[in-house]
Amino acid sequence: KAGVTQTPRYLIKTRGQQVTLSCSPISGHRSVSWYQQTPGQGLQFLFEYFSETQRNKGNFPGRFSGRQFSNSRSEMNVSTLELGDSALYLCASSYTGGSGNTIYFGEGSWLTVV
Amino acid sequence: EDQVTQSPEALRLQEGESSSLNCSYTVSGLRGLFWYRQDPGKGPEFLFTLYSAGEEKEKERLKATLTKKESFLHITAPKPEDSATYLCAVQAWWAAGNKLTFGGGTRVLVKP
Numbered sequence: 001k002a003g004v005t006q007t008p009r010y011l012i013k014t015r016g017q018q019v020t021l022s023c024s025p026i027s028g029h030r031s032v033s034w035y036q037q038t039p040g041q042g043l044q045f046l047f048e049y050f051s052e053t054q055r056n057k058g059n060f061p062g063r064f065s066g067r068q069f070s071n072s073r074s075e076m077n078v079s080t081l082e083l084g085d086s087a088l089y090l091c092a093s094s095y096t097g098g099s100g101n102t103i104y105f106g107e108g109s110w111l112t113v114v
Numbered sequence: 115e116d117q118v119t120q121s122p123e124a125l126r127l128q129e130g131e132s133s134s135l136n137c138s139y140t141v142s143g144l145r146g147l148f149w150y151r152q153d154p155g156k157g158p159e160f161l162f163t164l165y166s167a168g169e170e171k172e173k174e175r176l177k178a179t180l181t182k183k184e185s186f187l188h189i190t191a192p193k194p195e196d197s198a199t200y201l202c203a204v205q206a207w208w209a210a211g212n213k214l215t216f217g218g219g220t221r222v223l224v225k226p
Binding site: 004006031033035042043044045048050055056058090092094101102103104105106107108 | 148150156157158159160163201203209211212213214215216217218219
């Protein structure tokens with residue numbers, strides 16, 4: 001069974017540009033969450049989508065946005081990139097959102113902003 | 115606000131030297147406490163979910179336990195391949211869906 005797939009794995013962007021990251025959840029999983037991981041702040045929750053609706057949102061500026069498609073695949077977008085946005089962006093999927101649901105992570109997308 | 119604190123930040127062990135990692139949490143209604151292992155450059159790998167105080171789960175050399183205020187991850191007779199960062203996270207009842215609040219992690223290095 002394929003795991004959570006994230007693309008691209010590595011990318012370098014210039015300050016001020018925008019970036020789109022993609023996540024394909026495990027087959028059958030309808031919940032997709034996004035996290036930012038940095039050495040200083042650790043893993044921080046960005047947002048979660050379930051059945052194409054944003055169900056939860058973390059404390060990040062509006063430059064960070066996401067969406068989910070009818071096949072549960074998700075994308076996140078960061079506009080007007082800042083140097084501090086350099087991080088590992090992780091996607092996680094699970095079947096639903098109730099108790100007893102294991103949450104699986106992908107390998108992440110490494111974003112470097114120069 | 116949910117908070118998770120892991121200690122120690124780093125742990126150096128000799129192969130075979132058992133030890134425990136601590137995860138202290140503050141949450142308004144615990145729905146689940148998760149343990150993950152993360153290798154450098156990779157995403158977190160799921161280990162365990164604990165739901166209620168007194169619960170224990172084991173997998174190979176790892177055993178996780180849960181009380182009302184903290185969780186422990188015991189590593190018994192570790193091997194070099196157990197070297198990784200171990201992450202603890204909580205899921206709260208007040209937060210709909212799958213939001214996890216993570217601790218800072220414990221970096222474990224097991225020397226042969």
